[in-house]
Amino acid sequence: xxxxxxxxxxFVILGAAIALMIFGFWGWGVLAVLISIIIIATFFYNxxxxxxxxxxxxxxxxxxxxxxxxxxxxEKQLIRMQHGYYNLLVGxxxxxxxxxxxxxxxxxxxxxxxxxxxxxxxxKLSLAGIAMGxxxxxxxQMYLTEAKxxxxxxxxxxxIKQMKDQLGMLDKQQQVRYR
Numbered sequence: 001x002x003x004x005x006x007x008x009x010x011f012v013i014l015g016a017a018i019a020l021m022i023f024g025f026w027g028w029g030v031l032a033v034l035i036s037i038i039i040i041a042t043f044f045y046n047x048x049x050x051x052x053x054x055x056x057x058x059x060x061x062x063x064x065x066x067x068x069x070x071x072x073x074x075e076k077q078l079i080r081m082q083h084g085y086y087n088l089l090v091g092x093x094x095x096x097x098x099x100x101x102x103x104x105x106x107x108x109x110x111x112x113x114x115x116x117x118x119x120x121x122x123x124k125l126s127l128a129g130i131a132m133g134x135x136x137x138x139x140x141q142m143y144l145t146e147a148k149x150x151x152x153x154x155x156x157x158x159x160i161k162q163m164k165d166q167l168g169m170l171d172k173q174q175q176v177r178y179r
Contacts, residue, residue: 002076003043010040046071046078052089065093084112088123095126103130121150121160128163132170140167 017032048067055064071077074086091105106123114120128143144167148160 003079006039006043010036010043013039044079046082049078049082049086049089056089056092061093061096064089068093081113081115084109084114085119087112088114088119091123091126095130099130099133103127106130117150117152118155121147121156124150125156125159125163132163132167135170137167137170 013032014036017029017036020026020032021029048070052064052067055061055067068086068089071086074083078086087105087109091102091109094102094105106127109123110120110127114123124143124147128140128147131137131140131143140163144160144163147156151157151160
């Protein structure tokens with residue numbers, strides 16, 4: 001359902017709730033207010049995105065992908081601030097199937113912008129892993145330092161440390177190959 005329809009439906013139900021309360025039907029009015037709040041909240045937080053995030057946390061990739069596939073045209077169905085998060089979620093799901101193919105989604109998520117710093121750090125950490133897979137040490141190091149700067153709450157500190165250790169191992173593997 002397009003966002004404008006959600007917004008209109010939410011305000012119509014809110015108006016009906018106020019009318020019910022004026023005519024003395026308080027119980028139905030309060031219920032209608034709660035329903036309108038839920039409908040208006042889906043304008044800002046798409047239910048398919050929320051369910052996809054839930055299933056990603058539960059590590060149920062097929063269901064998460066199914067809910068993301070319900071969003072057919074993210075530019076029309078989501079508000080502008082959710083575009084980056086949509087591409088981040090698609091990139092995370094795609095990285096399980098084909099890691100090198102997910103790079104475009106992470107880059108697009110960063111270019112569209114995200115509000116939370118730990119999500120920016122997650123995208124840059126994923127790009128660092130892809131760069132390591134391509135054996136591009138300089139790019140991987142750049143993304144790791146950017147991810148460390150973006151991770152202000154230290155939510156991804158362990159993963160960044162592990163990635164730096166793997167980057168050090170990459171140097172040792174290359175030195176052994178050249179001998």
